[in-house]
Amino acid sequence: MISCPKCSEVGSIMKAGYVRNKQRYVCKDCNYFFTLANPESPVPGKKARRHQTTIIDIARSIGVSNSTVSRALHGHADISPETRQAVLNMASQMDYQPNQLAYNLVKSRTNTIGMIVPEFHNPFFPNVIIGAHHVLTEAGYNLTIMQSNESYPVEVSNTKAMLANRIDGLLISLTQETNNFDHLKVFEKRGIPLILFNRVCDHVEVPKVVVNDFDASFSAVEHLILNGYERIAHLGGPLTLLVSRERLRGYRAAMEKHGKSIEENMIIQGMFSQQKARIYGKYLLELENRPDAIFAVNDSAAIEIMLLAMEKGIRIPEELGVVGFSDNPESAYIGPGLTTVRQPTLEMGTTTAEWILQMVDSETEIAMPTQKILKTELVVRGSSNRIRDI
Amino acid sequence: MISCPKCSEVGSIMKAGYVRNKQRYVCKDCNYFFTLANPESPVPGKKARRHQTTIIDIARSIGVSNSTVSRALHGHADISPETRQAVLNMASQMDYQPNQLAYNLVKSRTNTIGMIVPEFHNPFFPNVIIGAHHVLTEAGYNLTIMQSNESYPVEVSNTKAMLANRIDGLLISLTQETNNFDHLKVFEKRGIPLILFNRVCDHVEVPKVVVNDFDASFSAVEHLILNGYERIAHLGGPLTLLVSRERLRGYRAAMEKHGKSIEENMIIQGMFSQQKARIYGKYLLELENRPDAIFAVNDSAAIEIMLLAMEKGIRIPEELGVVGFSDNPESAYIGPGLTTVRQPTLEMGTTTAEWILQMVDSETEIAMPTQKILKTELVVRGSSNRIRDI
DNA sequence: AAAAGTATCGGTAACGTTTGCGAATACGTT
DNA sequence: AACGTATTCGCAAACGTTACCGATACTTTT
CATH class of the missing domain: 3.40.50.2300 (Response regulator)
Structure with missing residues (x-):
């Protein structure tokens, strides 16, 4: 029999419709509506999502607060050497890996630069990537690469994905099809650093890196x-x-x-x-x-x-x-x-990367050069x- | 003059030390400690962090709750056509871009596959990347690439960064220096899909893709x-x-x-x-x-x-x-x-990508082949x- | 000894989303 | 009228971190 979760009454339970395919009941005594909780039925082969140890776990296990752990892990000042050491020990003992996602969310920056290239088949773009990758890695930034595949719709969806992922800046070389630039103007409007390289256009006021x-x-x-x-x-x-x-x-x-x-x-x-x-x-x-x-x-x-x-x-x-x-x-x-x-090519990569870093790292609006023309030979x-x- | 925020008294305010470099006060009347709120002093050239419109903004502007907006945007069932349309309209009107970071945090998955390669200079790895990139993009996944630069410490820090960024799976080709594999075993322990390709080792039980x-x-x-x-x-x-x-x-x-x-x-x-x-x-x-x-x-x-x-x-x-x-x-x-x-090379990229997708997409533990040996010519x-x- | 300063830590509100559960309303059926 | 059903929506708790604002206890200065 079903008993009311509130008054524990058994006799006065009546059906009261369905909620999301689940039977809903009402207790006539206390006028309490409820549905039955799902029976615990773990799917047999279901992957057990391992619990990643968090800051909270560390805090609990040594009896301090989250903020203390956070400060200790980041080498802040307001921590006594003993607690810092205790936190560090417990962190390595519990195999703690920081959750960059949460960090990114609260800081609303991702330490990631995006790059969109039209294709990979010529050695040109891979070489640019090598150059940019080197500079960005040195500066502690990640690089995510997307390929527009010489298709304008793909380029647009790529930029949207970059925006959704909250990259700190974007390096882009345009498609041969691209003749509408609204998707680039979004970056201007949002104040997200943007640099065009090699395949540039005149319709957007951002730094450009090209060859002569x-x-x-x-x-x-x-x-x-x-x-x-x-x-x-x-x-x-x-x-x-x-x-x-x-x-x-x-x-x-x-x-x-x-x-x-x-x-x-x-x-x-x-x-x-x-x-x-x-x-x-x-x-x-x-x-x-x-x-x-x-x-x-x-x-x-x-x-x-x-x-x-x-x-x-x-x-x-x-x-x-x-x-x-x-x-x-x-x-x-x-x-x-x-x-x-x-x-x-390498220089094109390093230049764009250095420029985007300047734009990203600066707290204030800075004047950027409008264009750099690299010399060919x-x-x-x-x-x-x-x-x-x- | 300073007045107590609690009792509004003026005469009995005394200095009471510093807190984080800010003057601290105490009211002798109500024994209330306090510091003065920062005066609104925006740094002149400071970049104004543009507010990205969120789900909450949309919800407020049409008078529904966040959950309704969320459900409307994702095409859930429990929404009337009218509200859904209203939400969609308002979303595009306010130029809403979803925050993937928040999404990832709550879903604890990133729709991103990581790839670590030792170098970029030979055409080999770029070609593998092309193959993998193609497959992953088709499946709606992103690909982040890191370069270990043939250095074991860099490889370890790369894997840590991948873990921190909560990638859904990792494709890795080892460094020539790598003879300790603890950083790979972490993935096994965490249940994060991992595939070795080309530069593999015997010390870790994950699928491998190599040539003969x-x-x-x-x-x-x-x-x-x-x-x-x-x-x-x-x-x-x-x-x-x-x-x-x-x-x-x-x-x-x-x-x-x-x-x-x-x-x-x-x-x-x-x-x-x-x-x-x-x-x-x-x-x-x-x-x-x-x-x-x-x-x-x-x-x-x-x-x-x-x-x-x-x-x-x-x-x-x-x-x-x-x-x-x-x-x-x-x-x-x-x-x-x-x-x-x-x-x-392309096949190596596509194979690893397809395999990692199988491992990532499956809700349950699935048996993966231990090794694939691609034929050379x-x-x-x-x-x-x-x-x-x- | 009172006042002022220092060192160390906790509470808690964000960050933006998803989602389980409950509730309100409207409608249909005896 | 009483009851069952369907539809549509809101509440609030997560997800893991950071950082502001205090709150102590202790040490130093006047």
Whole structure:
């Protein structure tokens, strides 16, 4: 029989509806509504959630208060050496691991910097990560990395996840699709440090770290021209990216400076996977009046062009000059070596990391530089090094 | 004048020491001790911590309780369509972003998988990361990456940080220094899913994902032997790593199977940076009776050997056969191409990720496979491809 | 000896969410 | 009218830490 939890009466219990699929009762005597507590029925194979020892456990076991334990663990001043030692001993004895989540919640900071990159496949972003990771780790910060996968919706959801996780600052390199920047403006509004790198945009007022794409492109193309190439094609990136537009500008400027006519059908813009590069390369090399040099958006595209040319028996650099971008490891070893633009990837990582740390660590609003332009370097190798006096 | 906060008396206030650098007072009338509240003195340039709108804010502004808002946001059942809609509207209007920290604290899970790798410089680990990242992201999990930098103390502190951040599971590849495994046993004791990959050890009972190093090494060396090489040197990794020991075993087994005598001074174990590889390579190539083939621990070491041989005018593969390990991108392009062992890096990442998800998602204890051995593939290129009938 | 200062510790309100349990109301059925 | 049922919502206790504000007891100064 059921007895009332309040008056212990047995006879006057009546059903009184259901609450969340559980029978509800009422005691007619004391007018007390109640449901029966769940019988203790642990699911057999259920994982027993181990209890992690907390500050409270330590406090109880040596008879002090939580605040004392907290202060002792953090080396505060208001603690006698004896109690501090007792707390420390008990902590290691009970194998205490602080709960960073609770700490983060109360301090509303996470000691974590977020980083969103569009992809991982080129060595470029991993290298930036290495640089940033090093600096942040030295400073005691964690780094969480997300990958937008060159997709704008994913980028937006990534930024939301970063916000939800309350990162202290964000480093981001944009997608090629990104042309709406509301998700970045949220960071401005919230006062959360944000830095754009490599793939930047003009629509948001935060520090940016880029390379001198215009100059790099200009000198690469000029280098080709000085080596006697006349009809230079450009395999560029998607024009949604500022990077691509800058490189195109550099290409045009160099061509114009040296009075070379630009044939628009030799300028191809798009995102270059390995296959795409092969398709467009085939198109270029089979043109009736094919280019005698190609300036490609990245090294893997350039190498694909080189392989294609070799298949067709086109000699490099005599009949075709090739210049890439990024200086991947393989570019040094392919024969002939690929002339390419070396980017200071590590430095890009360290710079962005150092900047974000400045912004995060400063208690007050500080003036940050708006932009840093890192210098690239043209690495001249065999693929473009034609006898000067042609 | 100062008045007592309790009896509002003015005349009988006396100083009564300092409390935390603040003047303390006592009222002689009511014997009430007190200090003066801090005057509101916002530091001028101080960053105004923007208030993030919380569930409570939403609740207040539409006159319901927190729990109602929480349930509405999560699509619970006990909510009328109207209130749910009102909550949702207000949430987006007030630009609400959930606080994952608070969520994590109460749920004591973070939806985050941790990963600790010894280094980033070889493409190996970045590729594993790509694989794991893909799987985890698909499943709605985050991935935090830490780098132990081949240092045991750093590895230990990394695991502590992972524990403190209450990750739901850990993927780890050990340091070459690691020979104490207490920091891993903590995970077992706490019931936190743990998987070792690539750099594993025998001292902890968790799932492991590795490649068949023994077989790979065996077939690489056998391939050299079948190409007529007799005196094969081995540039191996540090023997603290199981990987290195397995490869050494494979080397010895292949040599013994084919009746080749092993000269112990041609076996060099150590961690090979680019410079180290050059030093040891110089040593080997300048031996009185120099080896006619070298099986190296990784591709960068192998390539360093190749470059060194070229400098010395030693022809590859005629006078020296070289085999590497990992199949870095550059290995395909160097001339002659480097024969090497291709490792399924992406698969290693996806496998570990899938396994850790199984372990994390399961409510009950489940039986996990103890080990998965991924298959490698010997990629034969010019550096070892000598005419068979020498 | 009174007053002032020092050293050490406790109580407790946050931080923002989730959730079990209870309760109120409306509705339907004898 | 009396009772059973369904729907919808609120209360309050966690989760683990930090830090402000006091509260003692003791030591030093006047």
